[in-house]
Structures are given as structure tokens and as C-alpha cells.
Amino acid sequence: MLDQTGFKEWIHRDLNRLDKLLLTLATFDQPIDLNGIRGRAAEAGWRFPKAWNLSSILGRSNGLAIRVPLGWELTESGKSYLRNLGLTTLSPSAVKVASDLRTHLERIQNPTTRAFAEEAIKCHEAQLYRSAVVMSWIAAVDVLHREVVAHHLAAFNAEAKKVNSKWKDAVNEDGIGLMKEEDFLNRIAGISVIGKNQKDELLKGLKLRNGCGHPNSLQVGPNMVASHLETLLLNVFEKFET
Missing domain, CATH: 1.10.10 (Arc Repressor Mutant, subunit A)
Structure with a gap:
């Protein structure tokens, strides 16, 4: 801190x-x-x-x-x-998001997801905004991958083959991870794991993650990151069992 x-x-x-x-x-x-x-x-x-x-x-x-x-x-x-x-320059809304995430962190059972989420929170609190975006996105995708494997694997593979006949059935999270994340979000929206509006917001998050994960001129501030974290909190972490 x-x-x-x-x-x-x-x-x-x-x-x-x-x-x-x-x-x-x-x-x-x-x-x-x-x-x-x-x-x-x-x-x-x-x-x-x-x-x-x-x-x-x-x-x-x-x-x-x-x-x-x-x-x-x-x-x-x-x-x-x-x-x-006065120790931080984070806005009250950004502080609130970090606090809410820490509250939810206690309920995350999967150690991998928990580690990524906790690191994202620490990055946010330390004002390492690009890192916070990247780490929180990794945690959210991990949650979605495990949700599909646990409850929607057959439907997911069928939807994937409908779009791409060359798709090889996934049997675990690693197999699903071979699909591009944008395609993955479209496929799980196609089988109603997430709604269209949720998909649209998550695609924005993916775009921000890609911008933060590569050297470029993108400027990222605390409120932008707070909004990103809140989107993931409301639409992934709190929606699906973690």
C-alpha cells in the first residue's frame, strides 16, 4: 500500500x-x-x-x-x-471498488483465481493501473473457463463446431484456452452463459486488457480501471461460483 x-x-x-x-x-x-x-x-x-x-x-x-x-x-x-x-490519490469510487473486490476475495475458493484477483487488487491499490487491468482480466477469464467446463461443456463444444467445423472438442480449461478470447465470449453468449449486453461490456474489457498488455501510448487512470474492475466484479465474479 x-x-x-x-x-x-x-x-x-x-x-x-x-x-x-x-x-x-x-x-x-x-x-x-x-x-x-x-x-x-x-x-x-x-x-x-x-x-x-x-x-x-x-x-x-x-x-x-x-x-x-x-x-x-x-x-x-x-x-x-x-x-x-490522505495516503492515496485514488478516488472514493476507486477505493470502493477495491474494497468490494477484497470482500468478494474471501469467497473465492479456487486458489488460482484467488491469486490473480488478489494481485489485481494490490496493483490497483498501488496505482499500477495497467497491471491491475491485465491481472483482473486473467482472473475473470479463469472463472468463465471453469464455469463452462463445469456446467456447459457439451453445449460449448457444439456451438464452437457450429461456427468452426475444425474445432476440436475441449475437455478442460486448457482446451478452452486454445480459443481466442473474443471468440470465446461470442461462443458463451451464443449458449446463454452470458447475455448480449454482458458480452458487449466484457468485449470492452478485453479491448482495454489488450491495450494495457502491450507497449503503446494508451493512458490509463484510476477511474477507468475502477470501472473495468466493477464490470468484472458484477458480471463475472459475483455471478458465477468461484
């Missing part, structure tokens, strides 16, 4: 003890012990006074930070608190 350069600027501001600790936790992607917290601050040229009881301060944070077996970590409430403090 916070890189080293930004942390160095923030930690030297006139902030209260809890805020400084939360900012330090925001530089980690995983739980960290007290020595790690002190070490990270020292790397930025600031030392927590020995008189400060870090565990006690964090323990009274009202859920902004929690202690887990591997150490302390920032909660979603803690991240929202820091955003309100």
Missing part, C-alpha cells in the same frame, strides 16, 4: 504514535513482528522511542491493526483509515 519513498516522507510528519505504526504496517504485504516494524522505520531514518509499547498501541487501535500468529497486519479498516488520512 505504501512504498519506501512514500513511507520516508510520511513517517517524518507530525503524526500521533498509532498513525506512525499504521503507516509502517502499510509498507508490508504480510504480517510482521515488532522487530520488523522497528527495522522498517529505522531504514527510513526514524526510530520508535524505546518507551513506546508498540504492542499496546496497536492493540488499542480498535481493529485498524490486528495481531495474527506471524505478527501484526493492517486490516481493511486500517487501510481505509490511512486513505482518509
Whole structure:
């Protein structure tokens, strides 16, 4: 959530003890012990006074930070608190989308999909917008592939052969992955896995993904990415069992 350069600027501001600790936790992607917290601050040229009881301060944070077996970590409430403090340049709508995605992330059972979705959220929060678009699209396509294999494989293969007589029946996600993604969206719309309007919106998402996945002059901002993520959330992640 916070890189080293930004942390160095923030930690030297006139902030209260809890805020400084939360900012330090925001530089980690995983739980960290007290020595790690002190070490990270020292790397930025600031030392927590020995008189400060870090565990006690964090323990009274009202859920902004929690202690887990591997150490302390920032909660979603803690991240929202820091955003309100001014830590991010994301718009409120973009922050809301990221929060909604994280809520849904807890319900994703497939480890592959979960990993891609979580990385997309992290990219979005870190303002790596092109990466967020690409990773979220990979996660969404993975969901659609598994939905077809689980519930619509025979109909999908029949539809694919109707359009292309040379299509070789797919038996798993890898087989479906041999089809171009635009064709795949058209085929699953043809068998009513998704509706026409959903297909049209997903084709826009595919176009954006292609633009973000290759070197070009395309400019991508937080609101554009938030809209893309919301489209995938509403039309893929929340619609199909993940």
C-alpha cells in the first residue's frame, strides 16, 4: 500500500504514535513482528522511542491493526483509515471498488483465481493501473473457463463446431484456452452463459486488457480501471461460483 519513498516522507510528519505504526504496517504485504516494524522505520531514518509499547498501541487501535500468529497486519479498516488520512490519490469510487473486490476475495475458493484477483487488487491499490487491468482480466477469464467446463461443456463444444467445423472438442480449461478470447465470449453468449449486453461490456474489457498488455501510448487512470474492475466484479465474479 505504501512504498519506501512514500513511507520516508510520511513517517517524518507530525503524526500521533498509532498513525506512525499504521503507516509502517502499510509498507508490508504480510504480517510482521515488532522487530520488523522497528527495522522498517529505522531504514527510513526514524526510530520508535524505546518507551513506546508498540504492542499496546496497536492493540488499542480498535481493529485498524490486528495481531495474527506471524505478527501484526493492517486490516481493511486500517487501510481505509490511512486513505482518509490522505495516503492515496485514488478516488472514493476507486477505493470502493477495491474494497468490494477484497470482500468478494474471501469467497473465492479456487486458489488460482484467488491469486490473480488478489494481485489485481494490490496493483490497483498501488496505482499500477495497467497491471491491475491485465491481472483482473486473467482472473475473470479463469472463472468463465471453469464455469463452462463445469456446467456447459457439451453445449460449448457444439456451438464452437457450429461456427468452426475444425474445432476440436475441449475437455478442460486448457482446451478452452486454445480459443481466442473474443471468440470465446461470442461462443458463451451464443449458449446463454452470458447475455448480449454482458458480452458487449466484457468485449470492452478485453479491448482495454489488450491495450494495457502491450507497449503503446494508451493512458490509463484510476477511474477507468475502477470501472473495468466493477464490470468484472458484477458480471463475472459475483455471478458465477468461484
